[in-house]
Amino acid sequence: MTDTTIINSTVIREPGRVRRWLADRHLLTKLGAACFLTILLLLLLTPLISPYDPAAQNLLQKLKWPSAQHWLGTDQFGRDVLSRVIHGGLFSVAVASITIILCAVIGIVIGAVSARKGGIVDEMLMRLVDLLIAFPDVVVAMFFIATLGPGPVTLIIALTAVGWTPFARMMRGLTLEVSSREFIEAAEALACSRWFIIWRHIIPNTLGPVFAMAFLRFGHKLITVGGLSFLGLGVQPPASDWGTMLADARNYMDRMPWLVIAPGLAIFITALSVTMIGKGLEFERNRERRESETT
Amino acid sequence: MLNFIAKRFVMLILTLVVVSVLAFLIPYVGDGDPVRIILRSRMADEVTDPAMIAALTRELGLDRPLSEQYLGWLWRVLQGDFGLSFTTRTPVDVMFLHALGVSLLLALGALAVAFLLAIPLGTAAAVKRGRAFDHATSFFTQALVAIPEYWIAPILILVFAIYLGVLPSAGWHDWSSMILPVIVLSLRPLAYFTQVARASMIDVLNAPYMMAARARGLGVSASLLAHGLRNAMLPIMTLFSLWLTSLLGGSIVVEAIFAAPGMGWLLYDAVLNNDVPLIQGSIVVIVALAVIINTLTDIVYVMLNPAVKLMS
Amino acid sequence: MNAQQDDEALLRISGLRVGFGSPKHRLTVLDGLDLSLRKREILALVGESGSGKSMTALAAMRLLPQGAAVTAGEIRLDGQDLIALDDKAMNKVRGARIAMLYQQPKIMLDPTATVGSQVAEAMRLRWNLSRAEARPKVIGLLRDVGIPEPELRAKSYSYQLSGGMAQRVMIAAALSAEPEVLIADEPTTALDVTVQAQILRLLRKKRDEHGLAILLITHDLAIVSSIADRVAVMYAGRVVEQGPAREILNAPSHPYTQALLRSSLMQAKEDGRLYAIPGHVAASHSMTCGCRFQPRCTLAGQLGIEAQCLSDEPRLETVSAAHESRCWGKGREGRVHAV
Ligand SMILES: Nc1ncnc2c1ncn2[C@@H]1O[C@H](COP(=O)(O)OP(=O)(O)OP(=O)(O)O)[C@@H](O)[C@H]1O
Ligand code: SF4
Ligand SMILES: [Mg+2]
Numbered sequence: 001m002t003d004t005t006i007i008n009s010t011v012i013r014e015p016g017r018v019r020r021w022l023a024d025r026h027l028l029t030k031l032g033a034a035c036f037l038t039i040l041l042l043l044l045l046t047p048l049i050s051p052y053d054p055a056a057q058n059l060l061q062k063l064k065w066p067s068a069q070h071w072l073g074t075d076q077f078g079r080d081v082l083s084r085v086i087h088g089g090l091f092s093v094a095v096a097s098i099t100i101i102l103c104a105v106i107g108i109v110i111g112a113v114s115a116r117k118g119g120i121v122d123e124m125l126m127r128l129v130d131l132l133i134a135f136p137d138v139v140v141a142m143f144f145i146a147t148l149g150p151g152p153v154t155l156i157i158a159l160t161a162v163g164w165t166p167f168a169r170m171m172r173g174l175t176l177e178v179s180s181r182e183f184i185e186a187a188e189a190l191a192c193s194r195w196f197i198i199w200r201h202i203i204p205n206t207l208g209p210v211f212a213m214a215f216l217r218f219g220h221k222l223i224t225v226g227g228l229s230f231l232g233l234g235v236q237p238p239a240s241d242w243g244t245m246l247a248d249a250r251n252y253m254d255r256m257p258w259l260v261i262a263p264g265l266a267i268f269i270t271a272l273s274v275t276m277i278g279k280g281l282e283f284e285r286n287r288e289r290r291e292s293e294t295t
Numbered sequence: 296m297l298n299f300i301a302k303r304f305v306m307l308i309l310t311l312v313v314v315s316v317l318a319f320l321i322p323y324v325g326d327g328d329p330v331r332i333i334l335r336s337r338m339a340d341e342v343t344d345p346a347m348i349a350a351l352t353r354e355l356g357l358d359r360p361l362s363e364q365y366l367g368w369l370w371r372v373l374q375g376d377f378g379l380s381f382t383t384r385t386p387v388d389v390m391f392l393h394a395l396g397v398s399l400l401l402a403l404g405a406l407a408v409a410f411l412l413a414i415p416l417g418t419a420a421a422v423k424r425g426r427a428f429d430h431a432t433s434f435f436t437q438a439l440v441a442i443p444e445y446w447i448a449p450i451l452i453l454v455f456a457i458y459l460g461v462l463p464s465a466g467w468h469d470w471s472s473m474i475l476p477v478i479v480l481s482l483r484p485l486a487y488f489t490q491v492a493r494a495s496m497i498d499v500l501n502a503p504y505m506m507a508a509r510a511r512g513l514g515v516s517a518s519l520l521a522h523g524l525r526n527a528m529l530p531i532m533t534l535f536s537l538w539l540t541s542l543l544g545g546s547i548v549v550e551a552i553f554a555a556p557g558m559g560w561l562l563y564d565a566v567l568n569n570d571v572p573l574i575q576g577s578i579v580v581i582v583a584l585a586v587i588i589n590t591l592t593d594i595v596y597v598m599l600n601p602a603v604k605l606m607s
Numbered sequence: 608m609n610a611q612q613d614d615e616a617l618l619r620i621s622g623l624r625v626g627f628g629s630p631k632h633r634l635t636v637l638d639g640l641d642l643s644l645r646k647r648e649i650l651a652l653v654g655e656s657g658s659g660k661s662m663t664a665l666a667a668m669r670l671l672p673q674g675a676a677v678t679a680g681e682i683r684l685d686g687q688d689l690i691a692l693d694d695k696a697m698n699k700v701r702g703a704r705i706a707m708l709y710q711q712p713k714i715m716l717d718p719t720a721t722v723g724s725q726v727a728e729a730m731r732l733r734w735n736l737s738r739a740e741a742r743p744k745v746i747g748l749l750r751d752v753g754i755p756e757p758e759l760r761a762k763s764y765s766y767q768l769s770g771g772m773a774q775r776v777m778i779a780a781a782l783s784a785e786p787e788v789l790i791a792d793e794p795t796t797a798l799d800v801t802v803q804a805q806i807l808r809l810l811r812k813k814r815d816e817h818g819l820a821i822l823l824i825t826h827d828l829a830i831v832s833s834i835a836d837r838v839a840v841m842y843a844g845r846v847v848e849q850g851p852a853r854e855i856l857n858a859p860s861h862p863y864t865q866a867l868l869r870s871s872l873m874q875a876k877e878d879g880r881l882y883a884i885p886g887h888v889a890a891s892h893s894m895t896c897g898c899r900f901q902p903r904c905t906l907a908g909q910l911g912i913e914a915q916c917l918s919d920e921p922r923l924e925t926v927s928a929a930h931e932s933r934c935w936g937k938g939r940e941g942r943v944h945a946v
Pocket of ligand 2: 900
């Protein structure tokens, strides 16, 4: 295992490293990443590329079917649906990204500390995880919304409050596994500090699976955030996102199914692309494992 | 074993205490005067007279230290008394009974659908591991996970209620109003059950005792039925209970879309109307159910699985 | 006596070839294996780790792991070629006519099923018995293999059993449908020495009572000397020497058998494994011609026949009545003091 790590790092310094690195990626990872990067680019470049101002109303043009001017038609206020879809992901994607990063960081730290400290600390933290993991996250979100009021900060706090637990559980397992390898024992023999060992050895060696899980969970967070917006508890008017667009469109959906289909499809594709990245990373890891077992 | 149960039990009680403290504190941290909020939840009629308020405050102990008030509240909650809903003016605990029934029906329906489809699907994928069918199933489950329920639900309503007119679009009348919400709720569990069923089936197919069963003359499918399924079921059981707890209170979006009067909808309504006693009650009930079911599952799992039992 | 000519054989394996992988990247692990097992006989199959003993057993059961396949040869049970049978017919052979025992009895039992139900399985399949009809027979079998309180034990689970008890249960399960052949792949390796002896006695008793033929795979030459009628020594996927147990143990002919005996005498390893012979079996699998033991053979050098050993593969040839060996040096040992 240490050998392959060394080999990998030398490979990365070679000139053809990008191509080599790409060649190692699973097809799902590549497809998902291409898709997700495109979406991110679209979201960030909205002001430059969106054909219309997403908020510009034009009541003469309301509820129009897709046409050459409005590829996805217009909504009940005559706003261009395509522009709104491109624009509308920013809130959900941003909230979900921040949440997932917080969850991962908190989970990594708690999991690693739990595994390295062991004993009563470990026991308490893991029992806490056992119980929190059973909390339905929407209900937790409801609690925070009831006390703090709706909004992005509330959502981030609410979804992080229980979202870190699977990361902690996985990180703890990985840390225990990595800790049993020789180079950690060597570091311990050299009397390296606990934090140094966690930082220099354990975290780098466990990042792969953590990334896989982060991507897999990201889709779920995105859908939850969209759902709370759909219920009117996420993004607050006049701002809007895919969830609120869907909620608004429901009254017109018998006449204008596109209004429902377009923003939902946007969430679906975004969630699917990150899920594919996560699954692809998982497959890569399993493949690596199998290879290291047979050789 | 006893040690394990005791530990889980202590954690369970601790969680319930923490959750109840948080729920109790809702009227104190939100905006609005806690005394008036609490009075509204305890009195059949709105109290406006300042003298009455002062009298009631003393009588109900609302001027006492928070800890004392908490114990009083907890005592009432333990007897099932969560106060009166602001909107309906009826006792909250009565509302829960009906709502829990609805949510339970939906959850069990959805999980049954998911389970019945996932077991054959996961088993087939495990048997055909690495082949086209396996890849297709894997992609199918990934896609299912990525479907927002507030997207598929309107689409299904559009198709089956509006265009075809064969199912009600919303409301809670008879069994036909259950069909669409159950389908929508079953999608994500179906995906996860299938993935877990596949993984545990692969484990089981490679298990030594399966080969021993073959060596005794059982065919592939006979050995799967006799020994494979039960062993593969253990991980799925854990997942089943996790989803049960999640659907009991967490299917807020779906219950709201289909106007199904379950726990999730109740909580959503309560939050929208700032109906404090209902929020407190829903959160305590949902979380209590979640952690109790989860703890029981862990204990049952350990009892069913001899290997785990031996270790603990 | 050659395997092909042995008319009394109940189970006869001839020219068996088993390989892993696709035709292009084939790893051959059994290569022209000949073996015959007679009624009421205990044949010990010995050889180093990796020589193909377990593969032989699994091939005979037609339960080879994924990726492995029989590419040539025959496995005949009472004249019937098992390799030609379809899956359904083979299911009827397993358990009812050939049964198997394994090294790790505890993991071979389903942890979620009772001991009794697993012992009942084969007999219920063979004679179409109901659970209730099988019950008294199961308890009888459990008592017969030396399990105390069989009524209680029938209801217990594998984790409640010791290794020795689990192996007794496996024996009861294997003999449940009264098979003619029992293949036991290192049935005592994982057990304590005293328990080992009990299990071996039990196997011998079964042979004596029912005329069961047992193919006993083992590393342990002490076991061979205590129980086996005949011995077949395997090296790199084929039999290099076979004959009556006493003869093989006292006057081994093949240099490999000699080395095996010597190493087991020198280091009585606890787990019965043999390490003293330099080199590995694995490398020999890749040889395409010549004697597979040649890279590790000292006799060839002493006799000065390396060239022959390298280019041509020796055949199994008679040493004395019923004793065969696969070595060019056969009969020339007198010229050096090999043992
Ligand atoms: N899954 C596999 N893929 C490729 N080769 C395998 C596989 N399983 C076994 N082999 C090879 O088959 C050969 C025979 O293995 P086998 O298990 O029959 O040996 P054995 O004599 O039973 O050894 P042991 O005493 O360790 O049980 C070995 O060289 C081994 O490397
Ligand atoms: S044939 Fe030659 S190499 Fe092979 S065992 Fe005999 S003497 Fe050794
Ligand atoms: Mg073996």
